[in-house]
Amino acid sequence: MSEQTKHVTYEDAGVDTAEGGRAVDAIKQMVAATNRTEVIGGIGGFGGLFSAAALKDMEDPILISGTDGVGTKLVLAQLLDRHETVGQDLVAMCVNDILASGAEPLFFLDYIAIGHIEAEHMAKIVKGVADGCKLAGAALVGGEMAEHPGVMRPDDYDLAGFTVGVVDRPKMLDPANVRSGDAIIGLPSTGVHSNGYSLVRKVIGVDGLIPGTPEAEAKRAELEKPLEELGGDSLADALLAPTRIYVKPVLEVLRGPGAGKVHAIAHITGGGITENLNRALAPDVDAVVERNGGAMGWDMPPVISYISRHAGLTPNEACKTFNMGVGLMLICASEDEETLIAALEAAGEHPFHVGTCVEGTGKVVYADER
Numbered sequence: 588m589s590e591q592t593k594h595v596t597y598e599d600a601g602v603d604t605a606e607g608g609r610a611v612d613a614i615k616q617m618v619a620a621t622n623r624t625e626v627i628g629g630i631g632g633f634g635g636l637f638s639a640a641a642l643k644d645m646e647d648p649i650l651i652s653g654t655d656g657v658g659t660k661l662v663l664a665q666l667l668d669r670h671e672t673v674g675q676d677l678v679a680m681c682v683n684d685i686l687a688s689g690a691e692p693l694f695f696l697d698y699i700a701i702g703h704i705e706a707e708h709m710a711k712i713v714k715g716v717a718d719g720c721k722l723a724g725a726a727l728v729g730g731e732m733a734e735h736p737g738v739m740r741p742d743d744y745d746l747a748g749f750t751v752g753v754v755d756r757p758k759m760l761d762p763a764n765v766r767s768g769d770a771i772i773g774l775p776s777t778g779v780h781s782n783g784y785s786l787v788r789k790v791i792g793v794d795g796l797i798p799g800t801p802e803a804e805a806k807r808a809e810l811e812k813p814l815e816e817l818g819g820d821s822l823a824d825a826l827l828a829p830t831r832i833y834v835k836p837v838l839e840v841l842r843g844p845g846a847g848k849v850h851a852i853a854h855i856t857g858g859g860i861t862e863n864l865n866r867a868l869a870p871d872v873d874a875v876v877e878r879n880g881g882a883m884g885w886d887m888p889p890v891i892s893y894i895s896r897h898a899g900l901t902p903n904e905a906c907k908t909f910n911m912g913v914g915l916m917l918i919c920a921s922e923d924e925e926t927l928i929a930a931l932e933a934a935g936e937h938p939f940h941v942g943t944c945v946e947g948t949g950k951v952v953y954a955d956e957r
Contacts (some may be wrong), residue, residue, distance in 0.1 A: 614630075614709065614710055614713040614714075614717075615629065615630060617710070617713055617714050617717040617727075618630050618713075618717060618727045620717060620721065621695075621717050621720040621721055621725070621726050621727040622726050623641075623693070623694075623724075623725075623726045624640075625637050625638040625639075625640055625641050625693070625726070626638075626694070626726045626728060630728075630729055630730075632729075634729065635694065635696060635728025635729035636728070637693060637694050637726065637728055641693055641753060642753055645753070645755040646755055646756065646757055647755060647756035647757065648753050648754075648755060648756075649690075649753065649754050649755070649756050649759060650751060650752070650753055651685045651688050651690040651751070651752050651753065651754060652685070652749065652750065652751045652752075653681045653682070653684040653685045653749070653750050653752075654681060654747065654748065654749045654750075655677070655680035655681050655684065655747070655748060656677065656680070656745065656746055656747045656748070657673050657676045657677050657680065657746050657781050658781060658782065658784055658785075659784040659785050659788060660673065660676060660779075660781050660784045660826075660827075661673060661744065661745060661746065662784070662788055662793065663784070663787075663788070663793065663823075663826055663827060664827060665742060665743065665744070665798050666793055666796060666798050666803055666806065666807055666810075667807055667810065667811075667823050667827065668798070668807075669823070669827055670708065670711040670712050670715070671711050671714060671715055672715050672718075672827060672828075672829040673712065673715055673746065673827075673829075674697070674712050674713060674714065674715025674716030674717070674718065674719055674746070675715045675716070675718050675719035675722070675829040675830065675832070676715075676719075676780070676781045676829050676830045677697060677715075677716060677719065677746045677747075677748040678695060678716060678719025678720055678722070678723055678725070678748060678750075678832065679719060679723075679780070679781070679829070679830035679831065679832045680748070680781055680830060680856065681695065681748045681749065681750040682695070682719075682723040682725060682750050682752070682832060682834050683830075683831075683832065683833055683834070683854045683856075683914070683915065684854050684856075685750060685752040686752075686833060686834050686837055686838070686852065686854070686915075687760065687851075687852040687853060687854050687867070688754055688759055688760055688852075689754045689758055689759050689760040689841055689849075689852070690752035690753060690754040690759075691724070691752050691753060691754065691834070691838055692723045692724065692725035692750050692751075692752040692834060693725060693726070693750075693751055693752055693753055694725055694726045694727070694728045694750065694751055695716070695719075695720050695723075695725045695726070695727050695728070695748060695749070695750045696727075696728060696729050696730050696731075696748065696749045696750075697713070697716050697727070697730040697731075697746065697747070697748045697749075698730060698731045698733070698746070698747040698748070698749075699712060699713075699730065699731065699732050699733065699744060699745075699746055700733045700735055700739065700744060700745045701732065701733070701734060701735065701739065701743070701744035701745075702734070702735055702736060702738070702739035702740045702741040702742060702743045702744065703734060703736060703741035703742070704732060704734045709732060712744070712746070713730075715829070716730075716748070719829075719832060722832040722834070722835070723832050723834045723835070724834060724835060725750060725752075725834075740797070742798055742799070758841070758846075758847075760849060760850065760851050760852055761850075761851065762850075762851045762866070762867050762868055762869055763869050764850040764851060764869070765850045765851050765867065765868055765869045765872050765918050765944055766850075766869070766872065766920070766944065767871075767872055767944055767945050767946045768920070768921055768943070768944060768945075769850060769872075769918050769919060769920055769921060769943070769944040770918070770919055770920070770921045770923075770924040770940065770942075770943060770944075771864070771874060771876070771916055771917070771918050771940070771941040771942045771943065771944065772916065772917045772918075772919065772924065772927060772928060772931070772938050772939070772940065772941060773885060773912075773913040773915070773916050773938065773939050773940075773941040774831075774833055774837075774913065774914055774915040774916075774917070774931070774936055774937070774938055775831075775885075775886070775912060775913065775914065775937055775939075776830075776831060776855070776888065776910045776912055776913060776914035777828045777829065777830065777831050777888070777914070778825055778826070778828045778888045778890045778891065779825075779826060779828075779888075779890060779891060779894070779909060779910070780830040780831070780856070780910055780914060781830050781856070782856050782857040782858075782859075782908075782909070782910070783857070783859075783894075783908045783909050784826075786894070786898060786908060787826060787894055789898075790894050790897045790898050791810065791822060791826075791894075792806065793806055793810075807823075810822045810823040810826075811823050814893075816889060816893055817889045817890055817893060818889055820889075820890075822890070822893075825888070825889070825890035825893075826890060828890075830914070831914050831915075833914065833915045833936075835934075836931065836934035836935055836936050837852070837915070837917075837931075837934075839934045840927065840930045840931055840934055843930065844926060844927075844929075844930040844933075845919075845923075845926070845927050845930050845931075848919050848920070848923040848926065848927055849917050849918070849919050849927065850918045850919055850920070851867040851868070851917075851918045852867060852915060852916065852917050852918070853866060853867035853915070853916040853918075854914070854915055855910040855911075855913055855914055855915065855916065856910075858907060858908075859905070859906050859907045859908050859909050859910060859911065860876060860906045860907075860910065860911055860913065860951060861903070861906050861907040861951050862907060862951075864876070864916055864951045865949055865950060865951050867916065867918055868918075868944070868949045868950075868951075869949070870948065870949045871946065871947070871948070871949070872944045872945070872946065872947055872949065873944065873945050873946070873947025873948065873949070873950050873951070873952055874918075874942055874943075874944055874950075874951045874952070875942045875943050875944070875945055875952055875953070875954055875957065876906075876941055876942040876951060876952070876953050876954065877940070877941065877942050877954045878902065878906070878953040878954055878955050879954070879955055881901075881902035881955065883911050883912060884939075884940070884941070885912060885913070885939045885941070886912060887911055887912035888912050891905075891909050891910075891911060891912060894909070895908075895909065902953070902955075903953075906953070913941060916941055917931075917938075918944065921943070924940070928940075942954070
């Protein structure tokens with residue numbers, strides 16, 4: 588650097604604060620649409636304000652927090668230039684986790700790191716977050732957009748989210764309540780959800796592609812083609828289907844006809860059925876999942892079958908990687924299973940029997956291997 592001082596602005600360094608301001612203006616209405624009565628003020632302050640009034644009628648309110656991201660599913664979103672639903676994935680990964688304790692999500696915050704902020708692009712991402720918050724009944728009380736020039740490509744971005752919920756201690760779900768003989772009920776997923784995409788990317792051949800290049804555009808065209816094996820959907824449609832948010836129907840059941848009947852809940856995320864259902868078990872109980880010769884005892888989304896087959900996965904490897912068509916599992920006493928299934932159906936769900944709990948050591952086992 589010469590002795591003469593150079594004039595270098597923040598914009599010269601790659602950070603466009605004016606475009607960041609336009610992005611904030613573009614999302615204000617979306618954020619406002621998620622408001623609950625407990626929200627105080629709006630976005631733009633140094634912190635999100637939320638009244639504790641939601642806790643006042645509880646005997647012993649327990650705050651439960653959760654944080655997560657979308658992972659490498661974002662690589663596909665960027666390659667396909669589809670950004671409208673990854674925000675729902677972000678919300679789902681957080682709120683479904685705290686739902687496993689029986690908690691109601693109260694509010695949500697997001698963090699978006701991006702190479703270069705464009706207001707229109709940012710609005711698409713945040714709209715997905717706002718849509719997810721509305722599905723979960725959580726207020727989007729704030730967030731952060733961080734521009735990282737020189738660290739990320741201009742069109743590259745990553746997402747992280749954080750939620751806080753509450754449950755009354757006497758109503759909190761606890762794996763310790765699970766007993767031998769309990770039934771396991773499943774709720775359907777919309778596909779791969781937001782886990783296993785490092786394997787998905789390798790199977791469909793998108794690793795190393797830079798969006799906008801001729802190679803990436805050729806791959807994008809290939810992924811957009813309808814496939815008979817997927818029921819006429821394209822891989823692009825099937826793999827970017829947003830993660831389901833189970834909060835409202837499940838809370839409706841927990842507060843109504845299913846009150847006191849659900850012992851534990853498992854959110855089936857990274858590690859598949861094998862490494863998530865065990866988190867909802869007491870240490871002296873195993874879960875026996877009904878799988879016949881590798882075929883699940885319920886309808887599995889064709890995209891999971893497609894990826895598993897093209898990856899050459901064994902049934903055990905697939906069940907340790909993907910949700911296999913079950914996004915959430917509820918464990919209850921066997922005598923309450925019919926009541927809960929009927930209540931879930933009345934709440935708009937399509938529940939099915941997954942398996943049974945037996946004496947064991949806290950593991951997930953499969954009926955075809957016993």
